[in-house]
Amino acid sequence: MNPAGHPDATPYDALLLLSFGGPEKPEDVVPFLENVTRGRGIPRERLEEVGQHYFLFGGRSPINDQNRALVAALEKDFADQGIDLPVYFGNRNWEPYLADTLSAMAADGVGRAAVFTTSAYSSWSSCRQYRENLFDAVAQTPGAPRLDRLRQYYNHPGFIGPVVDGCLAALGELPENGDTARLVFVTHSIPTAMAETSGAPEEARAQPRGAYVRQHRSAADEVAARVRQATGRAHRHDLVYCSRSGDPSTPWLEPDVNDHLTELASDGVSMVVLVPIGFVSDHMEVIYDLDTEAMATAERLGITAVRAATAGVDPRFVAMVRDLVLERAAAERGEQPTRPAVGSLGAGPDLCGAGCCPNPRGPRPALCGADS
Numbered sequence: 001m002n003p004a005g006h007p008d009a010t011p012y013d014a015l016l017l018l019s020f021g022g023p024e025k026p027e028d029v030v031p032f033l034e035n036v037t038r039g040r041g042i043p044r045e046r047l048e049e050v051g052q053h054y055f056l057f058g059g060r061s062p063i064n065d066q067n068r069a070l071v072a073a074l075e076k077d078f079a080d081q082g083i084d085l086p087v088y089f090g091n092r093n094w095e096p097y098l099a100d101t102l103s104a105m106a107a108d109g110v111g112r113a114a115v116f117t118t119s120a121y122s123s124w125s126s127c128r129q130y131r132e133n134l135f136d137a138v139a140q141t142p143g144a145p146r147l148d149r150l151r152q153y154y155n156h157p158g159f160i161g162p163v164v165d166g167c168l169a170a171l172g173e174l175p176e177n178g179d180t181a182r183l184v185f186v187t188h189s190i191p192t193a194m195a196e197t198s199g200a201p202e203e204a205r206a207q208p209r210g211a212y213v214r215q216h217r218s219a220a221d222e223v224a225a226r227v228r229q230a231t232g233r234a235h236r237h238d239l240v241y242c243s244r245s246g247d248p249s250t251p252w253l254e255p256d257v258n259d260h261l262t263e264l265a266s267d268g269v270s271m272v273v274l275v276p277i278g279f280v281s282d283h284m285e286v287i288y289d290l291d292t293e294a295m296a297t298a299e300r301l302g303i304t305a306v307r308a309a310t311a312g313v314d315p316r317f318v319a320m321v322r323d324l325v326l327e328r329a330a331a332e333r334g335e336q337p338t339r340p341a342v343g344s345l346g347a348g349p350d351l352c353g354a355g356c357c358p359n360p361r362g363p364r365p366a367l368c369g370a371d372s
């Protein structure tokens with residue numbers, strides 16, 4: 001608490017919401033895809049296919065609107081709590097670009113900011129890549145603020161709670177309250193080599209499957225256990241993948257959600273809840289890859305499927321962001337804050353471990369690590 005009795009966000013002057021970005025009109029789609037895939041060796045056919053997903057939705061991804069809604073919810077939450085902290089928004093791949101946001105922060109006199117990313121898990125793609133982008137954007141911005149990326153939150157109760165309620169609501173929409181439904185947890189596939197090297201190197205040696213899969217399993221197990229507690233029924237659950245990209249000859253995490261549904265149908269499963277455990281809002285991977293493609297697969301197979309809600313702007317998720325800011329602020333002041341985490345993996349570190357989640361194309365400087 002500060003002298004006015006409000007929670008103390010010292011030493012921070014601002015919060016930066018950092019996200020992926022998405023196109024907002026048809027003319028944006030191709031340049032957006034070029035931004036995302038520059039130097040990534042993604043085959044032309046895959047790009048054309050993904051472009052079609054965006055055009056199916058009028059060339060507009062919902063992700064930026066969802067992030068603007070999160071910014072507004074955070075501003076209101078901070079105001080209600082008496083926390084005087086402006087909230088900025090920047091993206092890796094589309095407007096508002098991170099570097100432009102940092103310039104605006106510098107112009108506003110922001111000296112130090114906490115950074116919350118809309119990506120909850122460890123891997124190069126979902127964590128270190130964001131930190132590399134932070135390094136690059138700071139390097140090109142005169143007077144850029146000092147930035148502290150907030151810790152991973154895949155196992156924070158403010159994330160798990162809304163996902164559990166999303167599952168319960170989805171079960172309620174199924175016949176017989178979904179009593180025989182399978183919980184199918186879905187996340188973004190990544191190359192298996194990237195999954196294996198995700199997390200800190202010493203962690204990877206102890207647990208060779210990598211932090212990305214381990215963290216998802218932990219979150220999925222925790223959600224399933226809480227659903228069981230609430231319903232009194234044990235639903236079997238699986239972790240599967242969507243949105244595979246890249247060169248078809250490179251192995252990526254499997255099974256794909258559509259293949260898995262086919263497998264479930266042949267095992268006689270007739271009801272499924274799709275749980276987008278890897279995503280925090282209903283962006284294109286959710287509304288196309290799950291709501292459009294996987295739902296069509298389920299229908300073709302005679303499976304009744306419902307998709308569980310993502311955290312979005314659930315008040316517990318918004319409060320989680322506030323708590324992570326205050327927790328880190330306290331730690332930076334030399335205090336020992338409590339660090340909420342559910343499941344067996346514990347709260348992640350404030351600074352990513354040295355050499356964690358290596359870039360498949362070779363080392364690049366990154367902010368917010370023990371070796372930065």
Ligand SMILES: CC1=C(CCC(=O)O)c2cc3nc(cc4[nH]c(cc5[nH]c(cc1n2)c(C)c5CCC(=O)O)c(CCC(=O)O)c4C)C(CCC(=O)O)=C3C
Nearest residue numbers: 020022036040050061063119125126188245246283284285
């Ligand atoms: C782990 C992960 C997350 C979750 C964590 C996080 O959120 O960061 C995520 C999120 C997202 N991915 C998104 C969009 C795309 N991802 C692509 C390509 C790729 N994703 C990858 C991984 C991930 N991606 C990877 C390894 C590639 C291959 C290229 C590369 O090595 O980087 C491509 C290229 C076309 C294609 O799919 O091939 C697009 C268009 C959007 C925006 C959605 C919207 O617009 O609403 C979001 C939130």
Ligand SMILES: [Fe+2]
Nearest residue numbers: 188243245285
């Ligand atoms: Fe992606």
